[in-house]
Amino acid sequence: MKIIRNTALLGFTALAFQLSYARDVIAPADPSITSHTLSYKGSVLGIAENAGGMINRFRIDGSIDLMGPEVDRAGRGGQIATRDKLHRLRYNPTQAGFHEYLGTPSDITVSQGGTRLTVNDRPCALWHGDGRFDYIRWENIGADPYGNDGGDSDVDGIDEENLEGKQNTEVKSEFNFWAEYKLMDTEDWVHDLAVFRCSTRFSYVRDPIHCIRQFNKVYSPHIGNITDMSNHKPDGVHPDHRYDLANQVSIFAMRFDRDRSPFTHTRWINENGDWMVRHRTGGFEWRVNIENNEDVRSRSTVPWDGGDRDTSSPHNFDGKRLIVLAQSALIGGPLKALGIYTPDSGKNKLNVIGRDRGTGKLLYRDRRVYGMDLADETRTASLEKAGVNIASLGVMNPGQLIALNAYESVRHETYLLVGNPKQIREVVEQNLEGL
16 A cells, blocks of 8 residues: 655645556456356356456356346446436446446455455446446547547547546546455355345545546536535535535446346335235336435435335335345245345445545444335346445545545445245344344
């Protein structure tokens, strides 16, 4: 780790936090290549070290890989990404990389015993702007998706002709990313199932010197405004700053090729504890609102609707923290289902943490989530997606935290459980944090 002093940034003295990382943040990649796996009782979770450690293989009960050619691209698979209204959703740190075949090379640590895969902390790339904002002047590592720019222009208004690092500097966000996949030991649980815990963390460790400034043109305080970024910690009032990630949404999702998916029904549990079910047919979209904090939500001028959707809609429901993708309408039986469970755990409740930039010491934890829902939906005729959407106040840039010499991280965890719906629910209620 190297700490350097920068006196020109935003009119204040700040510490520019730099972690040594020899490789470019993106490189040409084949995200279909699985580098590491966790497996138990015929269920397999595999990840791609050349695409940010995203999940690119998933089998249940010895089935075919549910992630085929439609899913095996950076930005798809099973992964997390984050963005914010303050920058009109264009500034988009993404676990897997920059473009479908330009992934983020990552070092993976395998635990003794092979039950834990850690994506080591490293710089996080930005996604390419979804075809709506070309911030990429350089294409020396790989082409961007903007075919009308001649390969050498962008629209961010910054002179980057002599930019040190070229494309790597443009797409290397201010955030670092870390993840861990753990195969839980379930032998003594109520049911001995394959249960994978997926934990992630985005950390705003670099000062906003270049990357986020490319998005000044889409800076939108009228929809991204947050009156106070800190719910309880750090002390004081902290209105959003131009270079914060404010009015933030993070999405952790699993994606499957529709022609490989065996799932025919979506199940969830309503607020009374009763099972609910819908058929997964045609262009389905089911959303289950699991968290809504009006006190925190009120700090946003134009909040996300996660956790506060119109439940009169035939697609939106209030419920508990588990959604199940099932192969039949039965609750029991031999057919395996996939449960996606987002617990009300410490990492998810106190989703933002602050650490000392010099020592890494934990300084505070803060609850900034104001809405959360579980979703199961079709994305295209050949792709489906299921996961969790998290709406939050956001994270502050280090310039807001100079007095503490701190940086902030946003963290999350979700479990993937394989069993029949009854077994999955009983494990959640009796062996995890409950519904």
